[in-house]
Amino acid sequence: MANDKAISHAQSIAEDVGAKLRMQDAAVQLLGITLDSIGPGSARLVMKVRADMINGAGICHGGLITTLADSAFAFACNSYNKLTLAAGISVDFITPAHQADVLTATASEVSRGARSGVYDVTVTNQRGDIVAVLRGRCHQVRGRTAV
Amino acid sequence: MANDKAISHAQSIAEDVGAKLRMQDAAVQLLGITLDSIGPGSARLVMKVRADMINGAGICHGGLITTLADSAFAFACNSYNKLTLAAGISVDFITPAHQADVLTATASEVSRGARSGVYDVTVTNQRGDIVAVLRGRCHQVRGRTAV
Amino acid sequence: MANDKAISHAQSIAEDVGAKLRMQDAAVQLLGITLDSIGPGSARLVMKVRADMINGAGICHGGLITTLADSAFAFACNSYNKLTLAAGISVDFITPAHQADVLTATASEVSRGARSGVYDVTVTNQRGDIVAVLRGRCHQVRGRTAV
Amino acid sequence: MANDKAISHAQSIAEDVGAKLRMQDAAVQLLGITLDSIGPGSARLVMKVRADMINGAGICHGGLITTLADSAFAFACNSYNKLTLAAGISVDFITPAHQADVLTATASEVSRGARSGVYDVTVTNQRGDIVAVLRGRCHQVRGRTAV
Numbered sequence: 001m002a003n004d005k006a007i008s009h010a011q012s013i014a015e016d017v018g019a020k021l022r023m024q025d026a027a028v029q030l031l032g033i034t035l036d037s038i039g040p041g042s043a044r045l046v047m048k049v050r051a052d053m054i055n056g057a058g059i060c061h062g063g064l065i066t067t068l069a070d071s072a073f074a075f076a077c078n079s080y081n082k083l084t085l086a087a088g089i090s091v092d093f094i095t096p097a098h099q100a101d102v103l104t105a106t107a108s109e110v111s112r113g114a115r116s117g118v119y120d121v122t123v124t125n126q127r128g129d130i131v132a133v134l135r136g137r138c139h140q141v142r143g144r145t146a147v
Numbered sequence: 148m149a150n151d152k153a154i155s156h157a158q159s160i161a162e163d164v165g166a167k168l169r170m171q172d173a174a175v176q177l178l179g180i181t182l183d184s185i186g187p188g189s190a191r192l193v194m195k196v197r198a199d200m201i202n203g204a205g206i207c208h209g210g211l212i213t214t215l216a217d218s219a220f221a222f223a224c225n226s227y228n229k230l231t232l233a234a235g236i237s238v239d240f241i242t243p244a245h246q247a248d249v250l251t252a253t254a255s256e257v258s259r260g261a262r263s264g265v266y267d268v269t270v271t272n273q274r275g276d277i278v279a280v281l282r283g284r285c286h287q288v289r290g291r292t293a294v
Numbered sequence: 295m296a297n298d299k300a301i302s303h304a305q306s307i308a309e310d311v312g313a314k315l316r317m318q319d320a321a322v323q324l325l326g327i328t329l330d331s332i333g334p335g336s337a338r339l340v341m342k343v344r345a346d347m348i349n350g351a352g353i354c355h356g357g358l359i360t361t362l363a364d365s366a367f368a369f370a371c372n373s374y375n376k377l378t379l380a381a382g383i384s385v386d387f388i389t390p391a392h393q394a395d396v397l398t399a400t401a402s403e404v405s406r407g408a409r410s411g412v413y414d415v416t417v418t419n420q421r422g423d424i425v426a427v428l429r430g431r432c433h434q435v436r437g438r439t440a441v
Numbered sequence: 442m443a444n445d446k447a448i449s450h451a452q453s454i455a456e457d458v459g460a461k462l463r464m465q466d467a468a469v470q471l472l473g474i475t476l477d478s479i480g481p482g483s484a485r486l487v488m489k490v491r492a493d494m495i496n497g498a499g500i501c502h503g504g505l506i507t508t509l510a511d512s513a514f515a516f517a518c519n520s521y522n523k524l525t526l527a528a529g530i531s532v533d534f535i536t537p538a539h540q541a542d543v544l545t546a547t548a549s550e551v552s553r554g555a556r557s558g559v560y561d562v563t564v565t566n567q568r569g570d571i572v573a574v575l576r577g578r579c580h581q582v583r584g585r586t587a588v
Contacts, residue, residue: 319495320492320494321495347468349466350462354468355468356527357504357511360508361507361508364502364503383503385530386528386529440497
């Protein structure tokens with residue numbers, strides 16, 4: 001039961017961080033990204049590809065797909081309410097995304113050490129195809145909360 | 148002289164691609180990214196960090212810095228007017244960017260083979276500090292022009 | 295039943311590729327890497343950290359951990375017996391490995407398209423700690439078998 | 442003149458680290474890697490591709506090319522004699538290397554902060570072709586020297 005309480009407490013912290021980050025993050029709002037779910041070390045965000053997200057090749061700009069994935073990464077690694085910043089990311093683009101596609105970015109924790117962590121994000125479209133995968137490395141800023 | 152002509156022709160193709168891509172790329176326009184210069188295998192793009200680009204930690208969203216860098220990569224690898232798509236990118240974030248910072252992304256060619264290429268992009272701020280570095284791998288789509 | 299046969303056929307091809315690659319790959323032999331299992335799109339390889347794999351900081355050289363992981367990636371993406379080469383990899387080092395540690399690299403398929411694929415490899419030690427994760431992108435060479 | 446002395450002192454530290462690391466690094470010796478030159482934030486290492494470095498596809502194993510590049514990265518980021526460990530690397534393979542090729546890995550500093558740094562390594566063959574490029578991120582271990 002003590003363990004159930006700890007799990008429920010961690011979940012409640014994560015949800016609080018998620019709600020506040022969503023409100024504070026202007027870039028996430030610019031792209032209309034919504035928070036689907038968040039938990040300790042995980043997050044799921046959704047973005048609908050708008051006309052103003054299309055690149056010169058007629059598909060969704062890879063940088064904006066990355067912004068969605070990177071946001072899911074940020075929500076997941078800040079879910080413990082310790083301020084954590086991305087140090088680096090690598091992204092593989094697998095299937096192009098088109099206007100009106102609904103993209104879901106699901107972030108999960110690969111590892112979390114004293115100060116640094118590694119997270120994986122998979123971006124899928126409304127048919128379940130993998131659009132892109134992101135792997136991110138982050139570092140915790142000592143003594144500061146995320147929200 | 149024949150060589151001078153070839154160089155001048157390649158430069159003229161690159162400039163034409165740059166001007167058209169800039170007009171066709173809605174995402175680049177959404178972020179107010181401008182084209183500073185372009186040549187065969189290279190491009191320089193500029194973005195001013197706006198209030199709506201700030202993330203929950205109070206700094207420019209890493210995904211939008213990536214979008215600037217990825218755009219410079221796209222302009223550089225499409226500068227020969229052969230349609231070329233990003234396959235993957237890795238980004239290292241070095242110095243945070245703040246509201247009103249003016250970021251310049253300079254892309255150059257590391258290698259260009261029959262169908263795939265590798266490009267490096269450095270993003271600096273108005274003081275010359277390195278904000279981020281991106282390395283991208285791209286693939287040419289056979290038989291299609293970029294613009 | 296027809297499907298069972300197809301699965302069993304793919305498995306048999308993968309095992310044949312694995313056995314032959316293991317014999318043909320001198321680098322894998324140099325490091326004493328053994329093949330634990332292989333299937334269509336997956337492979338598991340094992341390496342014991344020897345004294346001659348230690349770097350100047352007294353831990354297993356990251357390049358050799360990468361060689362183990364990259365080998366698992368190569369076995370997995372060649373398991374269909376179509377010659378496939380690594381185009382790029384990214385590796386995150388999580389826990390150091392020490393002399394006499396037994397490292398297991400497990401590769402699985404993230405995506406596989408007409409010619410290119412993305413694979414994930416997790417390297418763990420004998421206690422189950424994650425030592426490193428590798429993500430690789432590969433390209434198939436047309437018209438050539440792996441073994 | 443004071444500045445000249447500081448530069449000369451940093452160079453002398455780097456050379457001392459290089460010589461000692463070369464002797465202490467068993468993995469570097471296993472692959473016959475030699476130290477060509479080292480300075481503050483930079484290093485150049487050389488490896489001749491031996492028969493026992495060839496993979497199942499008949500070319501030099503990408504993991505061993507990575508080991509050479511990662512070693513150059515390690516020598517460069519430890520050249521100030523503060524113990525520094527690789528956190529992550531990304532590698533793009535550009536031209537295959539063959540038996541008897543002589544590979545040179547040249548590492549240079551992209552950025553160096555209070556505790557973390559980013560380095561670039563280019564691996565070329567004896568004809569000057571780029572074989573691979575590596576970008577590495579490293580972290581300094583507080584209070585410990587490299588040699």
